[in-house]
Amino acid sequence: MRAAAKKTQFDFRAEKYKSPSGILLNSRTVVEKKDFVSTGILSYAEGDIIEIEITDFTKFQLGDQVKLTVYSPGGVYVFDSTLVARHDGSLIVINPPSMQKHFAEKREHPRxxxxxxxxxxxxxxxxxxxxxxxxxxxxxxxxxxxxxxxxxxxxxxxxxxxxxxxxxxxxxxxxxxxxxxxxxxxxxxxxxxxxxxxxxxxxxxxLRAFVLKKQVENYFTRKKDEDFKRKFK
Incomplete structure (x- = not known):
């Protein structure tokens, strides 16, 4: 039987320190690309995507290769990723399969x-x-x-x-x-x-590309609806 998926192409560098609590939401996250570094907050993680709220979001472009350093109560985690979407005040990057097990607040393979x-x-x-x-x-x-x-x-x-x-x-x-x-x-x-x-x-x-695309689309639709409801409460 053939394997259900290829091995990940993402580079998992190192966990400088880890604990059972893993990576938590609202952790301070440094986003680094060539010639630019900024700091934001990890606000969302589900399946293959991570959202980082960051004021310098306009400095990043779709397809940028970035290095993330997440400072969580569970430790400091460093890994590479790719920017797949950008929204007002936030970036959406791929959550590499090798990192997904470290997220304490997550859904694995969401439908x-x-x-x-x-x-x-x-x-x-x-x-x-x-x-x-x-x-x-x-x-x-x-x-x-x-x-x-x-x-x-x-x-x-x-x-x-x-x-x-x-x-x-x-x-x-x-x-x-x-x-x-x-x-x-x-x-x-x-x-x-x-x-x-x-x-x-x-x-x-x-299949992975399709699911990732739909995850991003559904997330932004849901976020837009939530923002609309808050404005008209």
Whole structure:
């Protein structure tokens, strides 16, 4: 079986000191790029993204390679990252997989709400004799780096623990083998939850890029809504 994802390309330098409390939100964070350094506050961390509130946000551009030094009660953590979004007063950078375990306040592999098309195929046989025996359309409701939730409108022979082949339209087609983990009636059909069993490295990279993009979009939408509600309280 192929690995579900490539090894991270990010450089995890060193933890100068660590404790069980790990990295906490509201920690002072130094952001450094070539010829410029500024200090902000780590305000948000979920899945693959980190937000740093910083007054000098206009000095940074999308795609900048940055070094972060986080001064947390759990220790001092230094790691490299990439700027993927910029908002009024804050920067969004990638949270490298090697660092995610150190965040005390986090959700690992958060499910991202989406509305994407796809198809599911059941499999028969095993090994080299595996063949498709049934196929139907599905609607993807949520997705993460470890699994996917989808709805099928019509009757379809899926049960828990069954292995199926999924084809997901995420801007680019992504195919994988998945195991059905959950089945329950839904508003528009039957809802299924599945975990990835086999996903080619190249497809895993495309999936990661899609999830990261949606995480950033959803975060800024939620933040905009919260700001609007505060203004009109």
């Amino acid at each position: 991202i709400q989406v509305l994407q098309d796809g198809r599911v195929r059941t499999l028969a046989g095993g090994g080299n004799n595996e063949e498709h025996v049934a196929e139907t359309a599905l609607v993807i409701n949520n997705i993460s780096l470890s699994g996917v939730g989808f709805t099928i409108k019509e009757e379809f022979p899926l049960i828990k623990t069954m292995h199926v082949e999924l084809e997901m339209d995420l801007g680019t087609p992504i195919s994988c083998t998945a195991e059905i983990m959950r089945k329950e009636p839904g508003e528009n059909g039957v809802y299924y939850g599945a975990r990835y069993v086999e996903l080619l490295d190249q497809k895993a990279n495309s």
